Amino acid sequence: MGVASVERIHQPVLVGRVVELLSAALRQAERPVFVDATLGLGGHSEALLAACPAACGIGFDRDPQALALARQRLASDSARMAFVAANYDQLRASLDQLGVGRVDAILLDLGLSSLQIDSPERGFAYATDAPLDMRMTPGDGPTAADLLNTWPEADLARIFRLYGDEPRAGRIARAIVARRDAQPFATSAQLVEAVRAATPAPERGGHPAKRVFQALRIAVNDELDSLEKALPQALDGLRPGGRLVVLAYHSGEDRLVKRAFARAAADRVPDGLPQVPDDLRATHRLLTKGAERAGEAETTENPRAASARLRAIEAR
Numbered sequence: 029m030g031v032a033s034v035e036r037i038h039q040p041v042l043v044g045r046v047v048e049l050l051s052a053a054l055r056q057a058e059r060p061v062f063v064d065a066t067l068g069l070g071g072h073s074e075a076l077l078a079a080c081p082a083a084c085g086i087g088f089d090r091d092p093q094a095l096a097l098a099r100q101r102l103a104s105d106s107a108r109m110a111f112v113a114a115n116y117d118q119l120r121a122s123l124d125q126l127g128v129g130r131v132d133a134i135l136l137d138l139g140l141s142s143l144q145i146d147s148p149e150r151g152f153a154y155a156t157d158a159p160l161d162m163r164m165t166p167g168d169g170p171t172a173a174d175l176l177n178t179w180p181e182a183d184l185a186r187i188f189r190l191y192g193d194e195p196r197a198g199r200i201a202r203a204i205v206a207r208r209d210a211q212p213f214a215t216s217a218q219l220v221e222a223v224r225a226a227t228p229a230p231e232r233g234g235h236p237a238k239r240v241f242q243a244l245r246i247a248v249n250d251e252l253d254s255l256e257k258a259l260p261q262a263l264d265g266l267r268p269g270g271r272l273v274v275l276a277y278h279s280g281e282d283r284l285v286k287r288a289f290a291r292a293a294a295d296r297v298p299d300g301l302p303q304v305p306d307d308l309r310a311t312h313r314l315l316t317k318g319a320e321r322a323g324e325a326e327t328t329e330n331p332r333a334a335s336a337r338l339r340a341i342e343a344r
Contacts, residue, residue, distance in 0.1 A: 039330040040071030041137065042322055042338050046273055047072075047079045049315060049340045050133040053271040054080040062133035063123070064088065065116040065262065070098035072135055077105045084108045086131075088122065090115040090165045115165075117257040119265060130267040138255065139277040140245070152245060154237040157217035162241075162248045172244045176213040181205045191252070191280060192243030200226045200240060216241075242278065252280055259288040263312060266343035271315065273340045282319060282337045289314060289341050315340035 040046075054060035054076070060083040064073045067087035077085060087102075087109060089095045095113055102109050114122045116136060123129070140152060151161035151172060160173035176184070181201045188197035203226035204213070213219055223237040246252060262272050276282040294310035319337035327334040 039332075040068075040075065041275055041330065041333045041336045042320075042326070043072055043075050045320065045338060046135060046275075047075050049273050050076060050135065050271055051079045053132045053269055053342070054083045056269055057132045057267070060084070060133070061086065061128065061131045062135070063119070063131050063265070064135050064137075065119060065258070066135070066137045067098050067111070068094055068137065070101045072137060073098070073109065074102060074105075076133075076135075077102070077108060083132075084110075086110045086112060086123070086126065086128065088112045088114055088116055088119070092166070115254055117254040117261075119258055119261040123265065130265055130270065132267055132270045134262045134265060134270070134272045135275075136255075136258065136262065136273070137275045138251070138281050139275075151216055152241070154216055154220050154235055154241045157215055160213060160216055160219060160244075162245045164249045170248065172219075172248050173213050175244060175247060176204055176219065177208050187243045187247045188240055190243075191246040191278070192239035193279060194239040194243065196227050202226075246278070246280075252284065255281060255284050259284065263288065263292050263341070263343070266312075268343055270343045271340060272342075273338065276319075276337045276339070277335045282339075285339050286319075289339055292341060310344060312341045312343050315342055 050062060054062060060080060062073075062076055062080075062083055062085050064070075064076070064085055064087045067073060067089040070087065073085050073087055076083060085108060087095070087098060089098065089111075090113070092113060095111055099106075099111055110126065112122050112126075123131075150166075151158045160171060160176065162172040163169060181204075184204060185197045185201035188194040188200055194200065200223055203222050204219075207213070207218075207222050211218075213222075219240065220237045223240050227236045266272060274285045276285055289312070292310070292312040293314045316339050319339055321338070322330075322333035322336055
């Protein structure tokens with residue numbers, strides 16, 4: 029895939045707002061450094077490098093194919109970029125290996141990249157028949173098919189409910205267990221067929237298998253646990269005045285971000301958790317009031333932006 033092809037398929041979400049928030053911190057630094065902890069195809073990093081000519085970036089990605097394509101896309105700025113083949117939950121250890129302390133800006137753009145969605149052989153998409161893999165790092169750990177064929181019904185129902193907000197989680201899990209006894213799941217088409225059979229009534233909100241595929245992907249890649257580990261590392265990894273921006277696409281992700289930011293800013297901790305003591309000095313300040321969303325113009329041009337929730341915070 030050439031650079032032109034990469035740029036054609038990849039439209040970074042809320043890129044203008046991300047650049048606005050992070051470049052403000054980068055321009056204040058003497059030797060500005062940003063971390064794109066979810067590099068993907070490099071669209072956000074490309075925009076930050078263009079907006080801040082003095083900045084250098086460090087791009088993380090667990091997907092070797094995405095990392096290779098991002099290197100290609102950012103080749104003209106190769107002297108200003110370092111690339112790390114690692115997941116964002118290894119942020120601190122990886123920066124230590126590079127001899128990098130605190131940085132001026134960090135971006136976490138969660139969820140799937142355009143490459144993963146648009147590569148049918150990876151098994152992420154319900155619209156194309158392919159092997160049920162869904163691993164962001166190919167060859168690393170069990171596949172989605174492994175989970176479907178081995179997990180107990182209760183565990184499948186739990187992840188469909190928690191990670192996919194699927195209202196028919198129990199019914200779908202029962203249908204999957206019944207089908208796998210006759211024939212193990214191997215392809216996305218088999219899973220789509222099972223979900224359709226378990227949810228015969230049409231409903232709003234898109235494809236009936238959308239939430240099940242999302243839940244499986246999150247479970248296969250242990251995404252929420254990775255995020256929970258990464259957020260404290262990112263917050264602690266900022267210099268005073270440094271900024272962290274997170275783009276979340278799922279309520280579970282956004283909830284973790286909201287809680288972590290609230291604690292760091294000594295704000296009211298949501299969801300009934302105890303309040304931070306009044307005498308505890310805030311280490312960060314919130315830059316966004318709630319979660320910001322993409323406007324109608326962007327979601328029309330790039331439908332993948334519709335579910336994005338942006339939150340930003342600054343280190344004191």
